Amino acid sequence: GENVEQHPSTLSVQEGDSAVIKCTYSDSASNYFPWYKQELGKGPQLIIDIRSNVGEKKDQRIAVTLNKTAKHFSLHITETQPEDSAVYFCAASKWYSGVSSASKIIFGSGTRLSIRP
Amino acid sequence: DGGITQSPKYLFRKEGQNVTLSCEQNLNHDAMYWYRQDPGQGLRLIYYSQIVNDFQKGDIAEGYSVSREKKESFPLTVTSAQKNPTAFYLCASSRVGAGNTGELFFGEGSRLTVL
Numbered sequence: 001g002e003n004v005e006q007h008p009s010t011l012s013v014q015e016g017d018s019a020v021i022k023c024t025y026s027d028s029a030s031n032y033f034p035w036y037k038q039e040l041g042k043g044p045q046l047i048i049d050i051r052s053n054v055g056e057k058k059d060q061r062i063a064v065t066l067n068k069t070a071k072h073f074s075l076h077i078t079e080t081q082p083e084d085s086a087v088y089f090c091a092a093s094k095w096y097s098g099v100s101s102a103s104k105i106i107f108g109s110g111t112r113l114s115i116r117p
Numbered sequence: 118d119g120g121i122t123q124s125p126k127y128l129f130r131k132e133g134q135n136v137t138l139s140c141e142q143n144l145n146h147d148a149m150y151w152y153r154q155d156p157g158q159g160l161r162l163i164y165y166s167q168i169v170n171d172f173q174k175g176d177i178a179e180g181y182s183v184s185r186e187k188k189e190s191f192p193l194t195v196t197s198a199q200k201n202p203t204a205f206y207l208c209a210s211s212r213v214g215a216g217n218t219g220e221l222f223f224g225e226g227s228r229l230t231v232l
Contacts, residue, residue, distance in 0.1 A: 009157065032219045043121075043207050043223030044160070089159060095219040105221065107159040 002027040004092050006108030014116050019077045021111045023090035026071070032095035033066060033073045034105075038087045047088075048075070051095070077113075085115045119144045121224035123208050128229045130195075130202070138193045138227045140208035147213040149191035150221065153177060154205040163206075166191055167213055195229060203231045 003026040013019045025033075031052040036044035050057045050064045050073065057064050061080075066073045073092075077084055093105040121142045130136045142149065151163040162175030166185040180199025185191055195202045205228050209221040 004159075006159075034219065034221075036221075036223075041225070043209075043225050044221075045223065046220050049219065093219065095217075105162075105219075107161075109157055109159040 002030060002092060002104075002106040004090060004106045004108045006090050006111060008111060009109065010112045010114070012114045012116060013080055015080055015082065017080055019080055019084070019113055021075045021088055021090065021113070022072065023074070023092075023108050024070075024072050025092040025106075027092070027094070028068075028071065029094055030092040032093045033064070034091050034093075035062075035064060035075050036089045036091065036107075038089065038110075040086070044089055080115050082115050082117065085113060087112050121208055121210055121222060123206075123224035123227050125227060126225065128227060130229060130231050132231055133197045135194055135196050136202075136229065138195070138206055138208075138229070140191045140193065140224060141189055142191075142208075142210045142222075142224075143189065144210055144222060145188075146210035146222070147188070148211045149185070150209040150211075151175075151181070151183065151191070151193045152207040152209065154207055154226070160207065163193065202229055204229060 006023045034049035037047045038044040048064050050066050061078045063076045087110045089110050090108040091105050124139045148167045150165040152160040161177050163181050164183040166172035172183050172185050182194045205226050207226045208224045211221050
């Protein structure tokens with residue numbers, strides 16, 4: 001079955017610096033790659049996602065890149081701020097319009113990001 | 118405000134007791150899910166339901182049971198058969214059909230501790 005590996009498990013960066021979290025997936029049929037942010041004591045929330053028909057997507061200070069050949073995808077956060085401190089999860093799934101395929105979402109093990117003042 | 122409400126937020130249970138975690142959503146989503154979160158292991162799917170009166174086992178269903186009698190509600194029972202029930206439990210929902218973007222909407226979780 002699908003397996004998603006996420007690195008690093010913990011990451012500490014200076015405020016204002018960039019943070020990069022990397023994931024690899026095993027099922028070449030996966031076509032949807034969301035990233036979720038989980039703040040302390042809360043449920044995860046989708047922050048950005050990418051589908052396999054694009055190689056990069058950006059939303060203000062966050063961006064995600066996808067290398068389908070290598071089966072890698074990464075989250076990039078620039079100009080980090082204290083509110084970026086959280087646990088980040090990558091995930092992979094096969095998504096088809098009109099069908100709920102969320103049950104097939106496989107999550108990575110998470111990265112705890114800490115922003116140093 | 119639309120969202121998912123989980124209760125209780127914290128729950129303590131003695132070994133051998135069953136406990137039921139509540140999950141209610143007012144997003145009008147057809148699909149609902151239960152995940153278990155353990156440190157360093159990401160989110161693992163326990164059960165999911167894509168329509169009322171129907172549900173399927175996820176990857177770690179043993180020791181758990183669910184029901185889906187109403188679209189808005191998807192309670193999870195942690196039974197005494199679950200060997201390691203102490204964990205953080207997350208309920209989620211999503212759209213089905215044309216409106217489905219793949220996004221999961223999560224509640225704030227219930228932390229269960231077995232004493």
